[in-house]
Amino acid sequence: MIELSSLLEVxxxxxxxxxxxxxxxxxxxxxxxxxxIVMLMGxxxxxxxxxxxxxxxxxxxxxxxxxxLVFFILTVAAAEAGVGLALAVSIYKEFKExxxxxxxxxxx
Amino acid sequence: MANNPIVFFPLAFVIAVAxxxxxxxxxxxxxxxxxxxxxxxxxxxxxxxGAFFLGGVQLAVYAGAVTVLFVMVLMLFDLKDNANPIAxxxxxxxxxxxxxxxxxxxxxxxxxxxxxxxxxxKAADPSSMESTRVLAVGLFRDYVFAFEILGVLLLVIAIGVxxxxxxxxxxxxxx
Amino acid sequence: xxxxxIGIEIIKMVVIFLLMVQLVPILVWIERRGSAxxxxxxxxxRVGPLGLVQLLADAVKFAFKxxxxxxxxxxxxxxxxxVVALIPGVLAFAAIPxxxxxxxxxxxxxxxxxxxxxxxxxxxxxxxxxVFVLGVSSLAAYSLLMAGWGSANKYSLFxxxxxxxxxxxxxxxxxxxxxxxxxxxxxFSFNEMxxxxxxxxxxxxxxxxxxxxxxxxxxxxxxxxGAILFFVSVFAESNRLPFDLPEAEAELVAGYHTEYGGLKxxxxxxxxxxxxxxxxxxxxxxxxxxxxLPFVTPEAINEMFTGMGFAFNGASLMTTLVSHLILMxxxxxxxxxxxxxxxxxxxxxxxxxxxxGWKTILPWALANTVITAFVVVLMRGx
Amino acid sequence: MSPLVATVFLALFVTGFGFLLVFVxxxxxxxxxxxxxxxxxxxxxxxxxxxxRSKIPVKFYLTAILFILFDIExxxxxxxxxxxxxxxxxxxxxxIFSSMFVFVLIFIFGLFWEIKSNAxxxx
Numbered sequence: 001m002i003e004l005s006s007l008l009e010v011x012x013x014x015x016x017x018x019x020x021x022x023x024x025x026x027x028x029x030x031x032x033x034x035x036x037i038v039m040l041m042g043x044x045x046x047x048x049x050x051x052x053x054x055x056x057x058x059x060x061x062x063x064x065x066x067x068x069l070v071f072f073i074l075t076v077a078a079a080e081a082g083v084g085l086a087l088a089v090s091i092y093k094e095f096k097e098x099x100x101x102x103x104x105x106x107x108x
Numbered sequence: 109m110a111n112n113p114i115v116f117f118p119l120a121f122v123i124a125v126a127x128x129x130x131x132x133x134x135x136x137x138x139x140x141x142x143x144x145x146x147x148x149x150x151x152x153x154x155x156x157x158g159a160f161f162l163g164g165v166q167l168a169v170y171a172g173a174v175t176v177l178f179v180m181v182l183m184l185f186d187l188k189d190n191a192n193p194i195a196x197x198x199x200x201x202x203x204x205x206x207x208x209x210x211x212x213x214x215x216x217x218x219x220x221x222x223x224x225x226x227x228x229x230k231a232a233d234p235s236s237m238e239s240t241r242v243l244a245v246g247l248f249r250d251y252v253f254a255f256e257i258l259g260v261l262l263l264v265i266a267i268g269v270x271x272x273x274x275x276x277x278x279x280x281x282x283x
Numbered sequence: 284x285x286x287x288x289i290g291i292e293i294i295k296m297v298v299i300f301l302l303m304v305q306l307v308p309i310l311v312w313i314e315r316r317g318s319a320x321x322x323x324x325x326x327x328x329r330v331g332p333l334g335l336v337q338l339l340a341d342a343v344k345f346a347f348k349x350x351x352x353x354x355x356x357x358x359x360x361x362x363x364x365x366v367v368a369l370i371p372g373v374l375a376f377a378a379i380p381x382x383x384x385x386x387x388x389x390x391x392x393x394x395x396x397x398x399x400x401x402x403x404x405x406x407x408x409x410x411x412x413x414v415f416v417l418g419v420s421s422l423a424a425y426s427l428l429m430a431g432w433g434s435a436n437k438y439s440l441f442x443x444x445x446x447x448x449x450x451x452x453x454x455x456x457x458x459x460x461x462x463x464x465x466x467x468x469x470x471f472s473f474n475e476m477x478x479x480x481x482x483x484x485x486x487x488x489x490x491x492x493x494x495x496x497x498x499x500x501x502x503x504x505x506x507x508x509g510a511i512l513f514f515v516s517v518f519a520e521s522n523r524l525p526f527d528l529p530e531a532e533a534e535l536v537a538g539y540h541t542e543y544g545g546l547k548x549x550x551x552x553x554x555x556x557x558x559x560x561x562x563x564x565x566x567x568x569x570x571x572x573x574x575x576l577p578f579v580t581p582e583a584i585n586e587m588f589t590g591m592g593f594a595f596n597g598a599s600l601m602t603t604l605v606s607h608l609i610l611m612x613x614x615x616x617x618x619x620x621x622x623x624x625x626x627x628x629x630x631x632x633x634x635x636x637x638x639x640g641w642k643t644i645l646p647w648a649l650a651n652t653v654i655t656a657f658v659v660v661l662m663r664g665x
Numbered sequence: 666m667s668p669l670v671a672t673v674f675l676a677l678f679v680t681g682f683g684f685l686l687v688f689v690x691x692x693x694x695x696x697x698x699x700x701x702x703x704x705x706x707x708x709x710x711x712x713x714x715x716x717x718r719s720k721i722p723v724k725f726y727l728t729a730i731l732f733i734l735f736d737i738e739x740x741x742x743x744x745x746x747x748x749x750x751x752x753x754x755x756x757x758x759x760x761i762f763s764s765m766f767v768f769v770l771i772f773i774f775g776l777f778w779e780i781k782s783n784a785x786x787x788x
Contacts, residue, residue: 118673152669163415173421248752448728
C-alpha cells in the first residue's frame, strides 16, 4: 500500500481524492436534501469536484487542454445554475413551496 | 510549488469541511455560505496548482457571481430554517449513503492500484504570465468553434430565463 | 528562502495592512475637511492642530460604544459581516505594486550575512494581477448580504439587496472597460504594465512606428473612454456618491448597516475606503503609469541617488521610497476626486442608477473593446 | 515562499484583526440590560409591524442571473485580450478579430434583447 512518506509529498492521487470527495458530497447533497435550491448547490459541488480532477491531470501532465475544458465546464455550470434557479423561483412564486417532496403531486 | 504540503493540506481540509457544511447545515443560507467558503478555497487551490487564470476566474465567476445568486434568492424568499433538512426514511437514507460509499471505494481502489504517477515537469513561476498566455493562445487555435457555441448557449439561456419569468403569474408578468 | 526573507515577507504583509487601515482615518479627515472646504465651512479643527487628533478621539469613542446585537438576528452572521467587509479590500490592495522593486546586497545582521535579495514593494505578485483583484473584489457583495440578513431588519435587508444588485451590475462595466487596455498591453500582471508605460508615446500608425516625444506612454492616451468607464464603474462599486443610494440616509434609514454601531460600523467604512484606495491605485497603475514619473525610469532615480553618495542599499531604498511617493500622490489625487464628486453631485434615483449601469456603461464598454481591437488589427496588421 | 502562502497569511491575519476589533467593543463597551423594546428592529422609532418580508421586490434575482451570464462572456474576453497581440504579430490578426466579433455580436444581441424586452426595468 502507499507508505507514509509518499503521503506527505502531494501527488496526483491526493488531488483525485479531494475531487472525488467533493463529487461524493455533491451527490449526497442532491440525494438527501429536501430543499430544491440546496440540491442545486449540490450540483455545483459536483462540478467543482470534476474541475479539481481535470486541473490536477492538466498540471501533472502539463497539457493545457485540461484547463481549457475546465473553462468550458465553468461556463456550463454557471449557466445551469442560472436556469435552475430561475425555474426554482418561478415554482416557489406559484406554489410557495420549495421542498422536492411536494412536486410529486404535480400533474399534467 | 503545487505539491508543497503546507499549501495543499490546510486548503483541502477547509474545502472538505465546507463541502460537508453545505450538506449538513439546516438553514439553507448557512449551506450557501459554506458553499462560498469552499469556492474561495478552491480558487486558492487552483492558484496553487499553477492554473492562475482559472483560479482568478473561479474566484470571480463562481465565488463572486453564482453563489451570490444562491444567497440572494434564499434571502429574497425568506426560506425558513426547516427542522429536518435531510429526507426522512431510515432505509432510503442508508441505501443512498451506502451506494455513494461503494462508489467512492471503487474509485479509490482503482486510483491506488494504478502505476501512473507523473511528476510535474516544472512548477509554473507564479509571477509570470506564461501559463495564462499558453492557455489563451491554445484556446483560440483549436477551440474557436466551441467558443462560439458557448456564446450562443449563453444567449439562449439569457432569453430563456427572461421568458420563464414572463409567463402568466411569473415574477415579471406583464399583466 | 531563508528565515530573513520569510521575516521580510511577513513584515511586508502586516505593513501593507496597517498602511491601509491607517490611511482610512486620514481619508476620513480629508473628507470632513474637504467637504467643509467645498461647503465653505471649517470642518473639525478643535481637537489638536487642524483637527488631526479628532480621528484618534473618534476611534477611542467608537471602541467604548456598547455592544448591541438586535433581537431575533443571526448573531454569527451579524458579527461576521464587518469582518468580511475588510478582507476583499486588503487582499486586492496587497496585489498592486506600490513602488519600484528594491535589491539588497549581502549584509551583516544577527551574526551572519544574509544573501542578496530582490524584493518587490508589493504583497504578492501573481502573473494574473487584475484577474485576481477582480475575483477578490467580487466577494465584497457577501458582506452586504450578510449584514442585511443578519440584522433581522426589513429595511436593512432591502438596502442590502439593492446595494448588492448595484454592486454586481457595475462589476460588469468594471470588467469590460478594462478589456480594451488589456488588449493593448497584452498582459494581466501589473509590473509588466508599468514597464510598458515608460518612455515617450509610441504606437504603430499604418504600419510604421510613430513617436510623440512630449507625451508619456501612459494608458490614458490610448484608452480615454476606457478610463472614464472604469472610473465611473469603480465609483458605483465602492458605493460612493452619486451611487450610494442603498445606504442613503434619507430613503433607507442607513441601508444595510442600520443596526451596527461602534467599531463594527467603523469596519464597514474601512472596507469602503479600502475599496476606494484599490480603485485609485488601479486607476493610477492602468492609465497613469503606476509608480513612475513620465520620462523618469527607476534606474535613472537610482543613479541620481548613487551620484549623491548613497551606498548601494541606501540608493535602492531611496528609489523605492521616491517611486512609492509618486504613486501615493497619484492615489491621493484620485481619492480627492472621489471626495470632490461626492460633495458636488446629487444622488441618482435607483432605476436611473441601474439603467446607467446596464444600458449605457455596458454597451459603451463593448463598443470600446471592438473599436480598439479593430484599430489594432488595422494599424498593426497592415 | 509562494505568493499563495502570503495571500492565505494575509487573509487569516485580516480575519483575526477583524474579529479582534469586533470583540474589543463587547469587552470595553458598557453592559446595559437588553430590554425587549431596545432589541426591536430600528425603524425610525415606528414600531415595526413584524418580519413581514413578502413585500420585498423579487426582481433582483433576474439581475443576478443576467449578471452571471454576462460576467462569463466578459471572462471569455480576457484570454482573447491577452492572446490578441501574439496572433496579430503572427499575421492572423483578422482571424482572431473576426472570431471575437461574432462572439461580441451574440453578446450585443442578447443585451439589446434584454433592454428591448425591458427585463431590466426597476420600478
